[in-house]
Amino acid sequence: MPELPEVETFRRTIERGGLNRRITGVETREARVLVTPAEQMDARLRGRLLRSARRHGKHVFLETDIPDVWVYLHFGMTGHPALLLPGEDPPRHTRMLFRYSDGGALALVDPRQFGKAGLIRSPEEFISERKLGPDPMDPGTGVDGIRAALAGRRGGLKATLLDQTVLAGVGNLYADEILYRARIHPLTSALELDAHELGRLARVVYDVLREAVDLDAEYDRYHADWLIHRRREGESCPCGGTLHRIRAGGRTTYFCPACQMRR
DNA sequence: ACGCTTCCCTGGAGGC
DNA sequence: TGCCTCCAGGGAAGCG
Numbered sequence: 001m002p003e004l005p006e007v008e009t010f011r012r013t014i015e016r017g018g019l020n021r022r023i024t025g026v027e028t029r030e031a032r033v034l035v036t037p038a039e040q041m042d043a044r045l046r047g048r049l050l051r052s053a054r055r056h057g058k059h060v061f062l063e064t065d066i067p068d069v070w071v072y073l074h075f076g077m078t079g080h081p082a083l084l085l086p087g088e089d090p091p092r093h094t095r096m097l098f099r100y101s102d103g104g105a106l107a108l109v110d111p112r113q114f115g116k117a118g119l120i121r122s123p124e125e126f127i128s129e130r131k132l133g134p135d136p137m138d139p140g141t142g143v144d145g146i147r148a149a150l151a152g153r154r155g156g157l158k159a160t161l162l163d164q165t166v167l168a169g170v171g172n173l174y175a176d177e178i179l180y181r182a183r184i185h186p187l188t189s190a191l192e193l194d195a196h197e198l199g200r201l202a203r204v205v206y207d208v209l210r211e212a213v214d215l216d217a218e219y220d221r222y223h224a225d226w227l228i229h230r231r232r233e234g235e236s237c238p239c240g241g242t243l244h245r246i247r248a249g250g251r252t253t254y255f256c257p258a259c260q261m262r263r
Numbered sequence: 264a265c266g267c268t269t270c271c272c273t274g275g276a277g278g279c
Numbered sequence: 280t281g282c283c284t285c286c287a288g289g290g291a292a293g294c295g
Contacts, residue, residue, distance in 0.1 A: 001288070032271090058289080077288050078273080093273085112272045114289060155265055164290080172288065250267070251288065 002075040004137065004169030005212035007058050010073075010081050014060065014106065015053040017083040022101035023048050030095040033110060035118030044069060044119060045098070054123055056135045057168025061123040068121045076114025082107040132168040136209050147202035150190045158186035159249030161205070169209070172251045173228055178208050179255060180227040185262040186248045186255050192263065227254060 002010065023045050028038035036044075044064075050071070051063040062071040073081070082091055086103030096117055098106040108117060120126045133149050134141040141149075149167050153160045160166055161175040170178070179186050182204040190198060215221040219228055225238055231254050233245045241258030 003289095074289085076272090076290080110272095111274070112288085114272070116290095153264090159266075162289090252286090 001077060001171055001173055002058060002079060003171035003174050004057060004209055005217035007060060007075060008055055008213050009217050010075065011053050011055040011060050014081055018106040019050045023098055024101050025099045027097040027099060030113060032113050033095045033115050033117055035116055041119060056123060056127055057132055057164060070120050070122060072118055072120050072126060074116040076110060076112060078112040079108060079110035079115035082109050131165045133164060133166045135168050136205055137213060143202045143206050146205050147199055150202060151198060153190040156187040156189055156248055157184060158253055160190060162249045174208060176254050177227050178205050179260060181208060183259050185260045186253050187262065
């Protein structure tokens with residue numbers, strides 16, 4: 001699932017191979033993913049360059065060489081970018097292609113079509129309009145910023161962590177991972193934590209995402225004690241307990257009732 | 264402010 | 280092997 005760490009690897013992929021190449025056209029294969037009409041997308045970007053790739057939460061923003069014109073990408077549940085060599089066939093489920101003058105392309109592949117792409121004026125405006133919370137990996141956020149974002153929230157922490165207007169970037173798997181490592185029950189609210197516990201949770205949010213980003217979001221490389229390797233009902237926790245599955249924040253949630261006791 | 268449900272969509276898993 | 284149903288989940292929308 002593309003959550004913050006996965007989307008960061010997508011950003012890097014685009015940064016490494018998709019920038020500063022002449023775009024000869026934007027080809028839309030599934031208009032559903034587009035927020036900006038296909039003709040407008042193509043007309044605006046034809047002949048232009050992508051200059052830089054930024055990320056906020058689960059969104060990637062591509063700066064163009066036109067002032068106040070950025071591309072935004074959201075990968076939904078199953079999307080990812082792919083850089084194609086000249087002559088290479090687009091993968092199955094390619095929804096959109098940025099064609100380059102050398103014959104290569106940047107493809108948006110998205111089987112379930114929950115992804116989105118469009119033109120915006122600026123990342124700042126987009127973030128503000130969507131009311132997205134701070135990005136936990138933004139140097140300007142830090143552990144203190146994460147703690148401040150979570151403070152005072154009344155809902156269960158699972159739902160709070162998933163709420164992109166609180167923090168941008170945490171999805172279902174990492175929310176469970178964070179609460180598991182912090183040893184907090186998913187239905188506990190931030191209000192039930194004392195200042196020390198809240199600070200500790202904020203630190204865990206930072207650490208889990210940091211480690212995942214540093215390991216290029218490759219699950220195989222995550223430490224064996226991560227919950228992500230054991231997301232199955234009845235699977236045992238290293239503590240000897242049995243993992244439970246519930247629904248929290250509208251999503252399937254795994255946790256260890258022994259490690260993460262409800263208070 | 265918050266929780267809950269429904270919807271969008273396809274592929275994979277499981278039952279028979 | 281094939282058919283069917285269910286489920287996964289990010290996010291938006293609607294409702295209470």
